[in-house]
Amino acid sequence: MRQQKSLIAGVRSTLRYDGALYLMLVPFIIWYLMFVYRPMGGLVIAFQDYNLFEGIGGSQWVGLKNFKEFIGGPYFARTFKNTAVIGILTMLFCYPAPIILALLINEIKNSKIKSVIQTSTFIPFFVSAVVVAGIVTNMLSPSTGIVNAILEKLTGERIYFLSEAKYFRPIYIMMTMWQNCGYNAILYLSALSAIDPQLYEACIIDGGGKMRQILHVTLPGILPTITITLITSLGGILSVGYETIILLYQPSTYETADVLSTYMYRTGIQEGNYGIASAVTIFNSIISLVFVTGANYISRKVSETSLW
Amino acid sequence: MKISKAEKIGNVILTVFMLVIAFVCLYPLIYVFSASISSVEDVLKGTVVLLPKNVTFAAYKKVFENPMIGTGYLNAIYYTVVGTLIQLFVTTLGAYPLSKPRLKGRRIINFMVVFSMWFSGGMIPTYLTLVDYGMVNNRWGILLGFACTAYNVIILRTFFTSVPMELEEAARIDGAGHWRTLWQIYLPLSKAAYATLALMYGIGRWNGYVWAMILLNKEELQPLQVILKKIIVDTTFGGATGGSGADSVVNYSEQMIVYAVIVVSTLPMLVAYPFVQKYFKKGMMLGSVKG
CATH class of the missing domain: 1.20.890 (cAMP-dependent Protein Kinase, Chain A)
Incomplete structure (x- = not known):
């Protein structure tokens, strides 16, 4: 009897003690509902002829009209193709680069030089999108930029890089790589530092050279990390962001630069066409979701590593 | 060997x-x-290739004389400091309870957080929601609207999970509640995690321009990046996009100002890094043990 009483008292005091936990969660959950889930619900305006003054409740439901208008419209093919091309190029160049960088940095023996190199490659990550765009436009400027000044000395020609469609993608890829490569390499470097040094010693004793060490110890050691980042990158292949592109593109380069998200930004924020912009968002999100799930599924089948 | x-x-x-x-x-x-x-x-x-030639600080003088840049700078400091503090607070409010396995409803709340990483309303509904809340041209819109990110909640939660349970139990026996345990035990133990989060949030606040540009139309509220965007992008593209830079006469000394503004705006982030570097590398490794 007494035992039972103390048990109940114990449960009660635990409840009182843990009450603070639930109290902490209340503002957290309210914030999520207000600023993440309410906007998510707000996506229903993709099925409406949305009117800012009527709100979601007062606007007329139009079914799939916005989707039809977008997919049947003149910009669908262009934005979809550009998104896919830029996404694939990013995957091809910007995904492997930090892995290679990390492997190379890892091979440097002098720890001072190692940290200097790591910090230098990492610093561009601190530079804002606006500043990156500013540096790119100024260095590439046809009248005053350093690139064209050198180009003129060599070839006698000046090129207006940013207004020619064919240069946009290479510029974008180089810019993205410059900004993120060093930062993304950190993840691989920390995975590399977690590899047991005894494995290398064993490999050397077995007569393994540098190449064999990399193939049989290093790569298997960071394979789980590579798999996880590969799934995430594959999943994000069609979510090309608008932050840097809207700073650099111009009507003469829309042909190669205009992607789904920049189109969404233009129709939504600049033209106030909220319904169509939301339809574009949903379209893009669903495709991305399919990609993540697919990549995750394949990875689970092949390597037993997966996100969920 | x-x-x-x-x-x-x-x-x-x-x-x-x-x-x-x-x-x-x-x-x-x-x-x-x-x-x-x-x-x-x-x-x-084009004679300046690597090192400066005929050193002059004229461009910096012009930058500091510009009242817009001064206001933008102060606003950026405000949004970065207050915004980052709010973000750290909200992230902690989520991460601490979620690190307790005995918490009821933990899985649902976890799912709520993780799901938002894969699927979100995106720009337009978020904008319309903030319009609804009256958060346009209002400092609170930018501060509260973006008060935490799922990824950082997960990082901090993972870190908290690695703190031994015995410490919490010992504190409880000594009569400390959760708030005190959090403040006096978890926080000091999680310096690396907090330094990493503060740096990530801080960079986002200092460098972000999109939402400030969309939500804040009044010049006295705009942070540095929005002002920068007007000076840098709208000036250099003034001719190409049909003269959006009506208030900025395009001349060559303008370009010098752009360079100076870039330095002035990027420096604080570069200066901050060495101070948190030691924690940052430790904290980044947490990202690799995602849970």
């Missing part, structure tokens, strides 16, 4: 190659800095 001659040569080649890569990464920033303190003529002729 003996190192063969071939391996020694290989090491030297590798080191030199990597130093070249490091230089290439830094070059644009070095160039901008050199250009910002060189004379206009030298920059335009």
Whole structure:
């Protein structure tokens, strides 16, 4: 009897003690509902002829009209193709680069030089999108930029890089790589530092050279990390962001630069066409979701590593 | 272990190659800095390639005389400091309870957080929601609207999970509630995690421009990046996009100001890094043990 009483008292005091936990969660959950889930619900305006003054409740439901208008419209093919091309190029160049960088940095023996190199490659990550765009436009400027000044000395020609469609993608890829490569390499470097040094010693004793060490110890050691980042990158292949592109593109380069998200930004924020912009968002999100799930599924089948 | 001659040569080649890569990464920033303190003529002729020529601080003088930049700077400091503190607070409110396995409803709340990483309303509904809340042209819109990110909640939660349960139990026996345990035990133990989060949130606040540009139309509320965007992008594209830079006369000394503004706006982030670097590397490794 007494035992039972103390048990109940114990449960009660635990409840009182843990009450603070639930109290902490209340503002957290309210914030999520207000600023993440309410906007998510707000996506229903993709099925409406949305009117800012009527709100979601007062606007007329139009079914799939916005989707039809977008997919049947003149910009669908262009934005979809550009998104896919830029996404694939990013995957091809910007995904492997930090892995290679990390492997190379890892091979440097002098720890001072190692940290200097790591910090230098990492610093561009601190530079804002606006500043990156500013540096790119100024260095590439046809009248005053350093690139064209050198180009003129060599070839006698000046090129207006940013207004020619064919240069946009290479510029974008180089810019993205410059900004993120060093930062993304950190993840691989920390995975590399977690590899047991005894494995290398064993490999050397077995007569393994540098190449064999990399193939049989290093790569298997960071394979789980590579798999996880590969799934995430594959999943994000069609979510090309608008932050840097809207700073650099111009009507003469829309042909190669205009992607789904920049189109969404233009129709939504600049033209106030909220319904169509939301339809574009949903379209893009669903495709991305399919990609993540697919990549995750394949990875689970092949390597037993997966996100969920 | 003996190192063969071939391996020694290989090491030297590798080191030199990597130093070249490091230089290439830094070059644009070095160039901008050199250009910002060189004379206009030298920059335009293209004689400034690496080091500054005919050093002058005229561009900086113009930058500091510009009242817009001063206001933008103060606003950016405000949004970065207050915004980051709010973000750390909200992230903690979620991460601490979620790190307790005995918490009821933990899985649902976890799912709520993780799901938002894969699927979100995106820009338009978020904008319309903030319009509904009356958060346009209002400092609170930008501060509260973006008060935490799922990824950082997960990082902090993972870190908290690694703190031994015994510490919490000992604190409880000593009569400390959750708030005190959090403040006096978890926080001091999680310096690396907090330094990493503060740096990530801080960079986002200082460098972000999209939402500030969309939500804040009044110049006295705009942070530095929005002002920068007007000076840098709208000036250089003034001709191409049909003269959006009506208030900015495009001339060549303008470009010098752009270089100086870039230096002035990027410096605080670069200066902050060495202070948190020691924690940052530790904290980043947490990202690799995602849970």
